[in-house]
Amino acid sequence: MNLSDFLKGKGTAGWAVTTGALVLFVGMTNIASAKAKCPDVPDPVVSLEFGSRYKADSKTRSDIDAESDAEVTSVLKSIDRFIQGLTRQIGKAQAEDDQKKQLIMSSCVLNAIHAWAKADALSDMRTANAKLAVPSRIGGIAIAYAETRSMVPGMEAEKQAIETWLLARAKATMDFFDNDATKGASRNNLRAWASLGVGQIGILSKQTELVDWSIDSNRTMVTGSAADGSIPLEMRRKKYALHYQLHALTPLVTSIAMICDAGYGNGQADLERLKIIAGFSLNGVRNPKIVEAIAGEAQTVEPGLKANTESLAWLEPYASLTGEKDVNAALLEIRPLLNSKLGGDVTRIYGNRHIDCETRTIR
Structure with missing residues (x-):
């Protein structure tokens, strides 16, 4: 049995791996009596x-319909569980000192993503709201794959299938946002999440068309901010304004850092303007009344960084881009920062790094 055959695993879902007294080949290393069981993965x-x-008459998309909200959350739950499972497995693999165990754990991630790719998951989005919600999930899967791809040798057919599937999903995302999305959705947090996923897939596939789309999207988000750093479309969300400001900043900052890290430069994104957006957001978290004064309602976000760590994972890539001392000091108090759609442990990915935005990739 060769390594590729072993990593394909056994079982009806195509991703579970169970071995006993098997020999793996990793370079010239002979690994005997390996045994592992991949965690369960939701069906594609x-x-x-x-x-x-939101309620049908909510023009600002700030009045939630409780029944519809619960239905949407329920429908998306299995996708979110899938992504959370991937990032948990990646975290375990990258924390594992035993390279044999690390390899098996990482192969579980690739096999899980391949099962969804083989099923052409997330390919039949039948409503506009589904098309708006899915890009952030596709991005989360793409980032998980990017973290794992180089950790597992071989599996070339599976990797090719995954990348072909991701590329199709990215192109569908671009087509929807360019042609069918509402004017608001094409410029708010939803576009930022789409940009993150498309950019990651562009980097993986070396498709500059996708990277450029992401760069243009990021530029639009940054230049569309107000002079004080607020994002006008998110400020319309009344009591949810600060929540959605942070929700937009999460993919925006991460996307800019990711593209810079890959050598494509910042695409003329105004990093000084980004600092203003980030500063407004952090001040708003410390004192939500700043945002209340703009949005006209008390905010749902509780004051204080420690109370909002789930919304502040973007601080890690932001600090790696800017090196701001006060942000680095604040990070010491709230690490680790986690977000499954950004790869899981964002502190592990971006913490204490410096990312420059010099263009190094040949186009």
Whole structure:
């Protein structure tokens, strides 16, 4: 049995790996009596059809319909569980000192993603709201794959299938946002999440068309901010304004850092303007009344960095881009920062790094 055959695993889902008294070949290393069991993975979700979380007459998309909100969350739950499972497994693999165990754990991640790719998951989005919600999940899967791809030798057929599937999903995302998304959705947090996923897939596939789309999207988000650093479309969300400001900044900052790290430069994104957006957001978290004064309602976000770590994972890539001393000091108090759609342990990925935005990749 060769390594590729072993990593394909056994079982009806195509991703579970169970071995006993097997020999793995990693370079010239002979690994005997290896045994591992991949964690359960949700069945691939191919089709989605659901409406909005918000009341039909909510022009600012700030009045949640409780029943619809619960339905949307339920429908997306299995996809989110899938991504969370991937990032947990990646975290365990990268924390594992035993390279044999690390290899097996990482192969579980690739096999899980391949199962979804083979099923052409997330390919049949039947409503506009499904098309808006899925790009952030595709991005989360793409980032998980990017973290794992180089950790497992071989499996070339599976990797090719995954990348072909991701590329199709990225192109569908671009087509929707360029042609069918509403004017608001094409410029708010949803576009930022789409940009993150498309950019990561562009980097993986070396498709500059995708990277350029992401760069243009990021530039639009940054230049569309107000002079004080608020994002006008998110400030319309009344009591959820600060929540959505942070929700937009999460993929925006990460996307800019990721593209810079890959050598494509910042695409003329105004990093000084980004600092203003980040400063406004952090001040708003410390004192939500700053945002209340703009949005006209008390904010749902509780004051204080420690109370909002789930919304502040973007601080790690931000600090790696800017090196701001006060941000680095604040990070010491709230690490580790986690977000499954950004790869899981964001502190592990970006913490204490310096990312420059010099263009190094030949186009």
